[in-house]
Amino acid sequence: VPKRIGKNINIALTGASGRMGLAIQELSAAQTFTVTQRIQRSADWRKIKTIDLVIDFSSPEGFREALQWCVQHKVRLLSGTTGLSSSDHKALKQAAKRIPVLYSANMSLGIAVLTRLLEGLAQIKDWDFQIEEVHHRAKKDSPSGTALSLQHKLVQVLGRELPSPLAVRGGGVPGIHQIWAFGPDESLTLQHTAFNRKVFAQGALSGARWLFDKKEPGLYDLSDLYLKP
Ligand SMILES: NC(=O)c1ccc[n+]([C@@H]2O[C@H](COP(=O)([O-])OP(=O)(O)OC[C@H]3O[C@@H](n4cnc5c(N)ncnc54)[C@H](OP(=O)(O)O)[C@@H]3O)[C@@H](O)[C@H]2O)c1
Numbered sequence: 001v002p003k004r005i006g007k008n009i010n011i012a013l014t015g016a017s018g019r020m021g022l023a024i025q026e027l028s029a030a031q032t033f034t035v036t037q038r039i040q041r042s043a044d045w046r047k048i049k050t051i052d053l054v055i056d057f058s059s060p061e062g063f064r065e066a067l068q069w070c071v072q073h074k075v076r077l078l079s080g081t082t083g084l085s086s087s088d089h090k091a092l093k094q095a096a097k098r099i100p101v102l103y104s105a106n107m108s109l110g111i112a113v114l115t116r117l118l119e120g121l122a123q124i125k126d127w128d129f130q131i132e133e134v135h136h137r138a139k140k141d142s143p144s145g146t147a148l149s150l151q152h153k154l155v156q157v158l159g160r161e162l163p164s165p166l167a168v169r170g171g172g173v174p175g176i177h178q179i180w181a182f183g184p185d186e187s188l189t190l191q192h193t194a195f196n197r198k199v200f201a202q203g204a205l206s207g208a209r210w211l212f213d214k215k216e217p218g219l220y221d222l223s224d225l226y227l228k229p
Pocket of ligand 1: 014015016017018019020021039040041042057058059060061062063065079080081082083104105106107108141145200
């Protein structure tokens with residue numbers, strides 16, 4: 001049994017019965033986290049007593065409810081929910097003026113590193129680019145939040161618009177993301193594959209511990225935690 005290190009953190013977990021919710025609960029027991037409240041519907045917010053932090057892996061609606069509750073009660077929020085609208089992202093920025101918020105469409109170390117690697121593609125900015133992602137058949141949003149976030153970064157690096165990411169759905173794939181770069185006589189492919197959901201759940205818990213120690217309001221992502229500037 002892994003050693004429990006540090007102060008216990010009481011969390012409210014939205015989407016507790018979902019795929020990510022279950023993965024987080026499986027890991028949290030051994031890591032000084034106590035899931036004090038499982039949030040599956042709006043009424044569950046009324047039952048919350050004392051918590052240190054909210055972890056949200058639910059739906060855009062669940063995200064909005066969590067954000068509103070956290071701002072009202074001045075509680076830190078870690079969210080990995082995707083499929084958010086541009087007004088949700090605006091609300092996230094507004095909320096981050098009042099509470100510490102960590103949001104990442106992908107909680108894995110590999111995607112944080114891949115996002116940073118995209119800066120190197122400025123060297124081949126005239127090439128053709130295409131992002132492609134593969135996910136399990138039950139995934140609700142398309143293209144994935146990760147593909148959109150990689151696209152956002154790549155557009156910044158290249159300084160021009162790109163074709164929309166392609167989405168493939170099937171089976172139980174937790175997540176594959178690929179960036180194709182095509183030159184006239186050669187191509188370059190960057191790919192990240194998540195083998196299981198544990199990688200996202202562990203990222204979320206490491207992020208939650210980091211956020212728990214954060215005093216200042218602000219909008220953080222996993223690069224703040226994983227990567228050196
Ligand atoms: N950032 C990352 O690293 C990462 C990784 C994987 C997934 N995700 C994202 O995390 C989210 C959840 O993914 P998943 O695969 O766990 O999905 P899932 O299996 O469908 O689980 C979602 C859970 O959220 C619940 N829910 C829906 N609306 C809610 C609300 N208003 N309040 C509270 N709970 C609500 C659902 O309950 P019902 O079944 O009753 O509707 C379900 O239990 C998705 O947006 C997904 O893209 C992010």
